Amino acid sequence: MIKGWTADAFKFRSIQISLSVAFLCLILFSILVTSLISYRLSAQSVERNSEHYISEIVQQVNLNLQSYINNMENIGILALTNKDLKYYIESTSFLLEEDVRPYEKKISDLFQSILVTRKDIASIMVFGYNGRIVSDRRITSLNPNSRIEEQPWYKNAKKEGGRSVISSPHVQNIIQNEYRWVVSLSRELKSADGITGEGIFLVDLNLSVIKEICSQINLGKRGYVFILDSEGSIVHHPQQKLIASNLKSELIDEVMTTGTGSFTAGAGGGKRIYTIQETHFGWKIVGVAYANELIVNQQQIRMSYLLWTVLALVIALILSFYLSRRLSSPIKRLQLQMKKVEKGDFDVRTEALPENEIGQLGRTFNVMVGRIKELMEQIIQNEHFKRKSELKVLQSQINPHFLYNTLDSIIWMAERRKHEEVVEMTSSLAKLFRAIINRNDETVPVRVELEHITHYLSIQKMRYKDKLDFRIEADPAMMDYKLPKIILQPIVENAIYHGIKNKPGLGMIRISGSVHEQHLEFVIADNGIGMEPERLEHILKPSEGPTASIGISNVNERIRLFGGEYGIRIKSAPGDGTEVTVLLPKLT
Amino acid sequence: MSSGKRSLTALLLLALTALLVVYGVDTLRLAGDRDKKIAVVLKTTDIRSEYWRTVREGMELAAKELDVDIEITGPLSDTDADGQIRMIGEALAKKPDAFVLGATDPLRLEDAVRDVKRSGAKLILIDADVPGGQPASLVATDHAEAGRIAGKSMVSPLEKATFQVAVLGDRTRTPAQHERLRGLEEAFAETPVVDYVGMHEFGGQEDDAYVRTGMLLDQFPDLRGIVGLNEQATVGAAKAIKERGLSGRVKLVSFDSSIYEIKLLEEGTLQATVVQKPFNMGYLAIESAARALRGVKLDPRLNIEAHVITKDNLYTQGNQELLFPLVD
Numbered sequence: 001m002i003k004g005w006t007a008d009a010f011k012f013r014s015i016q017i018s019l020s021v022a023f024l025c026l027i028l029f030s031i032l033v034t035s036l037i038s039y040r041l042s043a044q045s046v047e048r049n050s051e052h053y054i055s056e057i058v059q060q061v062n063l064n065l066q067s068y069i070n071n072m073e074n075i076g077i078l079a080l081t082n083k084d085l086k087y088y089i090e091s092t093s094f095l096l097e098e099d100v101r102p103y104e105k106k107i108s109d110l111f112q113s114i115l116v117t118r119k120d121i122a123s124i125m126v127f128g129y130n131g132r133i134v135s136d137r138r139i140t141s142l143n144p145n146s147r148i149e150e151q152p153w154y155k156n157a158k159k160e161g162g163r164s165v166i167s168s169p170h171v172q173n174i175i176q177n178e179y180r181w182v183v184s185l186s187r188e189l190k191s192a193d194g195i196t197g198e199g200i201f202l203v204d205l206n207l208s209v210i211k212e213i214c215s216q217i218n219l220g221k222r223g224y225v226f227i228l229d230s231e232g233s234i235v236h237h238p239q240q241k242l243i244a245s246n247l248k249s250e251l252i253d254e255v256m257t258t259g260t261g262s263f264t265a266g267a268g269g270g271k272r273i274y275t276i277q278e279t280h281f282g283w284k285i286v287g288v289a290y291a292n293e294l295i296v297n298q299q300q301i302r303m304s305y306l307l308w309t310v311l312a313l314v315i316a317l318i319l320s321f322y323l324s325r326r327l328s329s330p331i332k333r334l335q336l337q338m339k340k341v342e343k344g345d346f347d348v349r350t351e352a353l354p355e356n357e358i359g360q361l362g363r364t365f366n367v368m369v370g371r372i373k374e375l376m377e378q379i380i381q382n383e384h385f386k387r388k389s390e391l392k393v394l395q396s397q398i399n400p401h402f403l404y405n406t407l408d409s410i411i412w413m414a415e416r417r418k419h420e421e422v423v424e425m426t427s428s429l430a431k432l433f434r435a436i437i438n439r440n441d442e443t444v445p446v447r448v449e450l451e452h453i454t455h456y457l458s459i460q461k462m463r464y465k466d467k468l469d470f471r472i473e474a475d476p477a478m479m480d481y482k483l484p485k486i487i488l489q490p491i492v493e494n495a496i497y498h499g500i501k502n503k504p505g506l507g508m509i510r511i512s513g514s515v516h517e518q519h520l521e522f523v524i525a526d527n528g529i530g531m532e533p534e535r536l537e538h539i540l541k542p543s544e545g546p547t548a549s550i551g552i553s554n555v556n557e558r559i560r561l562f563g564g565e566y567g568i569r570i571k572s573a574p575g576d577g578t579e580v581t582v583l584l585p586k587l588t
Numbered sequence: 589m590s591s592g593k594r595s596l597t598a599l600l601l602l603a604l605t606a607l608l609v610v611y612g613v614d615t616l617r618l619a620g621d622r623d624k625k626i627a628v629v630l631k632t633t634d635i636r637s638e639y640w641r642t643v644r645e646g647m648e649l650a651a652k653e654l655d656v657d658i659e660i661t662g663p664l665s666d667t668d669a670d671g672q673i674r675m676i677g678e679a680l681a682k683k684p685d686a687f688v689l690g691a692t693d694p695l696r697l698e699d700a701v702r703d704v705k706r707s708g709a710k711l712i713l714i715d716a717d718v719p720g721g722q723p724a725s726l727v728a729t730d731h732a733e734a735g736r737i738a739g740k741s742m743v744s745p746l747e748k749a750t751f752q753v754a755v756l757g758d759r760t761r762t763p764a765q766h767e768r769l770r771g772l773e774e775a776f777a778e779t780p781v782v783d784y785v786g787m788h789e790f791g792g793q794e795d796d797a798y799v800r801t802g803m804l805l806d807q808f809p810d811l812r813g814i815v816g817l818n819e820q821a822t823v824g825a826a827k828a829i830k831e832r833g834l835s836g837r838v839k840l841v842s843f844d845s846s847i848y849e850i851k852l853l854e855e856g857t858l859q860a861t862v863v864q865k866p867f868n869m870g871y872l873a874i875e876s877a878a879r880a881l882r883g884v885k886l887d888p889r890l891n892i893e894a895h896v897i898t899k900d901n902l903y904t905q906g907n908q909e910l911l912f913p914l915v916d
Binding site for chain 1: 600604606607646649652653655847850851854855856865867868871872893903905906908909910911912914
């Protein structure tokens, strides 16, 4: 069923629709393919661009962070090279108690002058192994409860022996009443020999600086940047607190194993792209962007592609409709003309044809219709001619038997010396033949026709003697009307040969003529044996049957040439005689 | 030919409709959730309240992450119930789809909460319940559990000898304090070594607590533990204990973490303090609201766990985050 339906669906009844559909399919296909390909290409480029963009951003964070760390290191170097500081913490220096304070002030001034220009630095401090402490503050009141030696930045700096150490973010609690989130850079200060450690130098960077760098980053609505230290613990993460209470998790292990580079995690709406950069001080900066947000752009692209595709389709639709109509309209016109021809109008000609195959078709069609018209006319003429000649043949066709029989009868009567009968019969025969042969006109007055039939019947009556009698009653008003020649004789002949000849006793033939408003009417009635209905049926049909019936059908046809309302009607039943009614036009 | 023109028009109309439909659907799809608004009225927007600032921070992070629209308001003072009621009205006028409320005075907010419920917005209460509120979810610290934790932290596992413990609380008896006390008493009842000598009220000021502690220490010379139900109680008690040189001998346990309490922890006067997680509360409140808007049935009560801080774990990574919220 479905197969049939689809087959039907593609069988269009109009060439225009077929063309439209074909064009449409073609255009649709090509538009879809090109849009799809270009969409994919641009989507890919968007994705590549955004990946590039993320790594640029992460790079930027990295650079910013590094510049902060470098600054801290530079401050460290500044401190390292400061002679006052060196002397101040050197275990070998012999500073008197009253000299300590000026030194402290000098160093403190130096630190302060550094800090003035730098808001990002929380504090600069030096802890000498000799117990001397100096900071950027005039008076450094340490938190009595914080154990400096146990702090990671202190321990690690001591362990590293002269190299700088970056701590994880922590709350710095060494100064009384101050609890600041900082990242510490610490470094052991060496004595002049470069081997012995003399103290720890500490620079604290406000963590808010790092947070600010990271929170300024825009990686879409949900994207973010986080930082891990070398051990994989979080330096900064917007969801740090949630991760700490296990409400969220981060792919720290994956990040730690990946190093600089990127990977994708999650699926569907949660698909994220991790872009990782390692800094030279061991931290990892990770940019996380949600794929579907990078594709916000992609969605816009998709949207505009969709709109443009739809627009293109609309244009294509209109175009295909227009084109197919242009192509099919001459065909349609041709079809219209052909329909007219089909209905019999051979005068049609197609005009304004295009200079192409369809135009040629149209011209050929014109020639063809012209030729058909000629042929038709020729056929009509031929037919007419044929009728005429047939008529002539018929008119000249006098049953030869009738002639032999009549002549036999004359001979027979002559032998019996029946001179009067011979004279009568011969004269009747002569008149009969004159009526048939001499007049070249197609039509004769009713009078002549009646004379003719009277002669004929007289001859027959003489031949059949007691077997045949006849009577002719005609309206005198009809005598001057004309009728085609030899209308009555075949009918009468038929009545004699098929009706009366085989009937025992006297056969009577009555011919009556009357004038009516529209036509003339003759009724030829006999009291012969009558006819079977089958015979009656094909007596009016031409071609088949005995010669006599050809005569009647021929008479009928000839009358009908004047119009369908004229012709012969036969009424007959076996044993009941036959009555033939002839309707004729009123010709003058 | 006229039929051709008609079908051409039909075609054009069809194409135009298709275009409009595509455009409309797409715009609608893009708009989507964006229309859903969550109104938040906090107990206070005072920037000196670290607790509520942290709650707010959690909310903002959640809103960013879940891509929902939130609008946060709240009175400047955390006791301004009238101001809060007015703000609830103003927020409701904007026809939010969900409403998150941290009540100033639960008893006085009943009517306002009923208005919220009547507006059809999903109601999420945070920090404190409101009588008759029946919110979609209450996101709050389980203070009774916090009390239990505090009670347990009073007793070290090695403790064998029975010792006396008292609780110090003020007269206001906020629901939080009430719950804390209940949790404490439960914990003490389960711990045989604790000889609970009851809850003792003080005037409400630090000095009152100081005086009351002195009286307690006089009254119960063998008192070895004090629980302060609020900051004033703790700081006052600590002062009395330090003055008498009893630091370390009389264990002091408290709730929440002001800078003074942290210093007391550092110096060892304060044994332990049980802190809440306001960031989580804020985050989970917005997450719950967003889920409710998506039609998810919420747990009527979402407990935010409390956390014990002692001198030893004071500076661990996670606890630093809790105690020293880094707010902009």
